[in-house]
Amino acid sequence: MLLLLIGGFLLQYPQLIPFVDTLDPNSFFDLSRHSFGRLIMLLPVTYAALVFGIRIGLLVLLAAISIIVPNLFILEIPITADDIIEIIGIVIIGLVVNLWLESYETDKHHRQMAYLRLENAQRELQRMQQNLRFYLKQITIAQEEERRRIAQELHDDTAQDLIAISRKIDGYMSLHPALPSSDEAYFEDVHQHLNRTLSSVRRFSQDLRPSVLDDLGLIPAIEWLAPELDKHFKFKTEIQIIGKPRRFPVETELVLFRIVQESLRNIGKHAFADKVWLTIDFSDQATYLTIKDNGRGFNPPERIGDLAVNGKLGLTGMQERARLIGANLKIDSVPSQGTTVTVELPMATDSKEHTY
Numbered sequence: 001m002l003l004l005l006i007g008g009f010l011l012q013y014p015q016l017i018p019f020v021d022t023l024d025p026n027s028f029f030d031l032s033r034h035s036f037g038r039l040i041m042l043l044p045v046t047y048a049a050l051v052f053g054i055r056i057g058l059l060v061l062l063a064a065i066s067i068i069v070p071n072l073f074i075l076e077i078p079i080t081a082d083d084i085i086e087i088i089g090i091v092i093i094g095l096v097v098n099l100w101l102e103s104y105e106t107d108k109h110h111r112q113m114a115y116l117r118l119e120n121a122q123r124e125l126q127r128m129q130q131n132l133r134f135y136l137k138q139i140t141i142a143q144e145e146e147r148r149r150i151a152q153e154l155h156d157d158t159a160q161d162l163i164a165i166s167r168k169i170d171g172y173m174s175l176h177p178a179l180p181s182s183d184e185a186y187f188e189d190v191h192q193h194l195n196r197t198l199s200s201v202r203r204f205s206q207d208l209r210p211s212v213l214d215d216l217g218l219i220p221a222i223e224w225l226a227p228e229l230d231k232h233f234k235f236k237t238e239i240q241i242i243g244k245p246r247r248f249p250v251e252t253e254l255v256l257f258r259i260v261q262e263s264l265r266n267i268g269k270h271a272f273a274d275k276v277w278l279t280i281d282f283s284d285q286a287t288y289l290t291i292k293d294n295g296r297g298f299n300p301p302e303r304i305g306d307l308a309v310n311g312k313l314g315l316t317g318m319q320e321r322a323r324l325i326g327a328n329l330k331i332d333s334v335p336s337q338g339t340t341v342t343v344e345l346p347m348a349t350d351s352k353e354h355t356y
Helices: 002-012 033-040 042-052 054-074 081-175 181-208 211-216 218-233 250-271 304-308 313-324
Strands: 236-243 275-282 286-293 328-334 338-346
Touching: 042 054, 042 081, 054 081, 081 181, 081 250, 081 313, 211 218, 211 250, 218 236, 218 250, 218 275, 250 275, 250 286, 250 313, 250 338, 313 328
Parallel strands: 236 275
Antiparallel strands: 275 286, 286 338, 328 338
């Protein structure tokens, strides 16, 4: 910038440098030497405004004018209107350049700040989503642990107490073979009621946390679950296993089991289907779980999360469970043509190869 000012100064005062003074005054692109020198003074003004901002740019503009104006009185030729117009034009151009560059830098700064705010908002949103998924995972773990505890208590305490009461009734009837027929019918009715209650408690315990899932794994648990729900909801489930079955971490198998359980229950409660096809495809790249029915279907929204607004919390819960294990859940449904739920679980490094 200083060199540009010095160059413009020498063009304005060529008498200070003999060599410059000998140059043809009309050889600068058909401009006079002084006109060219005045235009050259715009370069340091523009450079200062671009690099240092409008304040330094205006100071340099004042310095350029202080160099140009005295030369009007030193020149031996008379001052013309063109000289005055050139100087006014240079002042106006210098001001416009400073204002334009300031506006450009301001807009650039605003864009940068807006971009930074957007990045911060995105990072904050990602952090909130990660925290939400962490909390959902912890809630799911706590829920499953509570299910396990209740199922264990029902099996170990409630069911055993009912069995003990039933045996006492049997023992009492054995010790009193000559009971009146009315009393015997009464005790028999109580005995049957106890057996029905015991069956319900066992079914409820298995529904909360089937022991077969912990003991044998996902496929045996599904093979146990499907016939149970078939009898309850009056449909027929066909199970097909493709590829070599493999085991997954406990939490992964539990999530897949819950998705199958929720899907079959939804079919039984809402689809009015009589046929269900359940397929597990163990490919080299991923595991695909598909539940398809021939029920009445529905019009799914563009996003599964919107189902919660319509009260379909079960499907939304299935999606959230799938996300916890890194799986993708997709729901395809057409009215009167059934519904298909597909879960894609990419091959994970922590999956455990195992043949059932």
